[in-house]
Amino acid sequence: MAEITLVEAVTLALAHEMEQDPTVVVFGEDVGVNGGVFRATAGLQQKFGDERVIDTPLAEVMIAGMAVGMAAQGMKPVVEAQFEGFMYPMVDHVVNHAARLRHRTRGRMSCPAVFRAPWGGGIHAPEHHSDSNEATWAHFPGVRTVIPSSPSRAYGLLLAAIRDPDPVVFLEPKRIYRWQREEVVDDGEELPLDVCFVLRDGTDVTLVTWGAMVKETMEAAVALEKEGVSAEVIDVATVAPIDMETILESVEKTGRCVIVHEAPKHCGVGAEIAAGLADSGIFHLKSPIKRVTGYDTIMPLYRSEMNYMPSAERIVHAAKETLEYS
Amino acid sequence: MAATIASFKVDYFQFLDAEGRLVDGVQVPALARDVKQLVGLYRLMTLTRVFDKKAVALQRTGKLGTYASCLGHEAAHVAIGSAMRDEDCFAPMYREYAAQFYRGVKMSDVLMYWGGDERGNDFSGPKHDFPWCVPIATQCLHAAGAAMAYKLHGQPRVAVTVVGDGGSSKGDFLEAINAASAWKLPLVLVIVNNQWAISVPRGKQNTARTLAQKGIAGGLPSIQVDGNDLIASRWAMDKAIAAAREGRGASVIEMVTYRLSDHTTADDARRYREQDEVDSAWKNEPLLRLRKYLVDQGAWDQVKEEELLAECAERVQGAVDEYLDRVNNDPQPIDAMFDYMFKNLPHHLEEQREIARRFPAKGGSH
Numbered sequence: 070m071a072e073i074t075l076v077e078a079v080t081l082a083l084a085h086e087m088e089q090d091p092t093v094v095v096f097g098e099d100v101g102v103n104g105g106v107f108r109a110t111a112g113l114q115q116k117f118g119d120e121r122v123i124d125t126p127l128a129e130v131m132i133a134g135m136a137v138g139m140a141a142q143g144m145k146p147v148v149e150a151q152f153e154g155f156m157y158p159m160v161d162h163v164v165n166h167a168a169r170l171r172h173r174t175r176g177r178m179s180c181p182a183v184f185r186a187p188w189g190g191g192i193h194a195p196e197h198h199s200d201s202n203e204a205t206w207a208h209f210p211g212v213r214t215v216i217p218s219s220p221s222r223a224y225g226l227l228l229a230a231i232r233d234p235d236p237v238v239f240l241e242p243k244r245i246y247r248w249q250r251e252e253v254v255d256d257g258e259e260l261p262l263d264v265c266f267v268l269r270d271g272t273d274v275t276l277v278t279w280g281a282m283v284k285e286t287m288e289a290a291v292a293l294e295k296e297g298v299s300a301e302v303i304d305v306a307t308v309a310p311i312d313m314e315t316i317l318e319s320v321e322k323t324g325r326c327v328i329v330h331e332a333p334k335h336c337g338v339g340a341e342i343a344a345g346l347a348d349s350g351i352f353h354l355k356s357p358i359k360r361v362t363g364y365d366t367i368m369p370l371y372r373s374e375m376n377y378m379p380s381a382e383r384i385v386h387a388a389k390e391t392l393e394y395s
Numbered sequence: 396m397a398a399t400i401a402s403f404k405v406d407y408f409q410f411l412d413a414e415g416r417l418v419d420g421v422q423v424p425a426l427a428r429d430v431k432q433l434v435g436l437y438r439l440m441t442l443t444r445v446f447d448k449k450a451v452a453l454q455r456t457g458k459l460g461t462y463a464s465c466l467g468h469e470a471a472h473v474a475i476g477s478a479m480r481d482e483d484c485f486a487p488m489y490r491e492y493a494a495q496f497y498r499g500v501k502m503s504d505v506l507m508y509w510g511g512d513e514r515g516n517d518f519s520g521p522k523h524d525f526p527w528c529v530p531i532a533t534q535c536l537h538a539a540g541a542a543m544a545y546k547l548h549g550q551p552r553v554a555v556t557v558v559g560d561g562g563s564s565k566g567d568f569l570e571a572i573n574a575a576s577a578w579k580l581p582l583v584l585v586i587v588n589n590q591w592a593i594s595v596p597r598g599k600q601n602t603a604r605t606l607a608q609k610g611i612a613g614g615l616p617s618i619q620v621d622g623n624d625l626i627a628s629r630w631a632m633d634k635a636i637a638a639a640r641e642g643r644g645a646s647v648i649e650m651v652t653y654r655l656s657d658h659t660t661a662d663d664a665r666r667y668r669e670q671d672e673v674d675s676a677w678k679n680e681p682l683l684r685l686r687k688y689l690v691d692q693g694a695w696d697q698v699k700e701e702e703l704l705a706e707c708a709e710r711v712q713g714a715v716d717e718y719l720d721r722v723n724n725d726p727q728p729i730d731a732m733f734d735y736m737f738k739n740l741p742h743h744l745e746e747q748r749e750i751a752r753r754f755p756a757k758g759g760s761h
Binding site: 094120125126128130131133134135136137138139140141142143144146161162165166170171172173174175176177178179210211213233234235263310311312313314 | 486514517530541543567731736
């Protein structure tokens, strides 16, 4: 079994599901002949034809709006936006229609589409290509927001997203698209949505993160271990709805929590997790909750983007701050 | 020398004039001679008008929320609905009740919706038809997506959508035209041009001579018809739907009509438009001319008209009673707010549902 990258795992999951479900269609600009700007759909049009892997005009509103219509009439469109910054025009259709159709029609109709996009910074991309906009999606009722952080989780979670009877926004951390190789068995086994994954057991502090920040957070955990600090690392994976139970269980054990995300701090998903801990876990906390996040600024152009994004060093620093409280 | 590489024209069709006479020197469609069918369609136009008047009255007396009237659009809407088959898909905006009535949506469903109860959207018409669409023009793309699904499935089904003159200014409308053209989709885009987008008149949408020509820009056959002429509107729909069903692609039809009412019951059109214009539009309205034509054909008379009005009043009252009985005596349970959010309800919503059950609001409102 070959070891594959995260982006190859995306392709593998798409191919698997297209093979077993004839209603699945890949829909977006450059997804066909070109195989997507990051090659996430490479080879799929050759394999499944141009009626299953459809190159569209460059019109994000159209792509999202037509996906709503297709999904409501029995298809499973897996939409690709080239970059998360180009998803903003899609918000109208995802929020006003995809997310609401089941609710509005009392279950008469539904919209089981998947809206995929390469997401996040750190690849030296031009302006508007590097935002982390998961909080935008997470705020709206009726749509799930899922972010994988490894090849195997990309494979399993994307399968689950496509099979889910409701709309899913699937954000792919492009900085780690090719960072790590992992053995992924193409067995069609999905991973559960709406649950966190505990990546590393620990007893002193809980580090909560998702997406590409798993890389720096794991590095921080290793650095902390060298200093005698045992950090538990949680990959949230589905940032809406959040599995607070797993996070609470961990914080009950460690008494300390650092939340890490590269999106801006203000109204970020980290704030929701912190509020959830304040609501239900406050008496288990031995120290204030810390957030290590992107700044509340525009994501800078690439020469400065790594100054914006949390580093392992910042995470270690925050974890140590929580340890100052006994 | 510059060469002309593209030129276009927009044809206008009217078969029945404002006086209720067939237009001279024009070959009229077979429907013009099918008096029995015309009577049936006239009956639906009349029912819709009686319904509309009653709905506005219900709103004024506090029994209905904000309501979007369809007064003056009856010919266009009946033409659209009656040209479609059940298996076709309708993606309406929010005032095409007559089209939906023809497709089996109940008057009480419409009242439920505007009465603030989601069960109205779970209506009695075809289960694959889209619900009313309040954001402007987004429905054009849902119809294009539906048309794409039918094309990919190889089904001889057609998607039909309606947008207003205001909606024709939106990107969604233009993007649907573009998509329909690029993929030759089985789609009919109808612009029901009623001259007013709330308070913004047609002349301020753009300075193009017609709205139909926006379809030509995208490469679609596009015509303009008198939207108060049922015969012309229905003929245009038949032609466009046949083309779409036979794989010849999408069309744009601009139906020129007039919004005789306010935009909704929350609007007061007297603030922005002249009464003379409205008075003049009443002389051109669709029921009057069809009735005159049917009377001239010996197919209609005052007695039949009065019988019809009485029958419509009774049917509308029945729908009102059904609506009021349901919202007052069989309200949606609190759970309904949560139960249709997702097929598989996340844990946090189960918790919120428990809170909502513990603290039910006293009474209901619209």
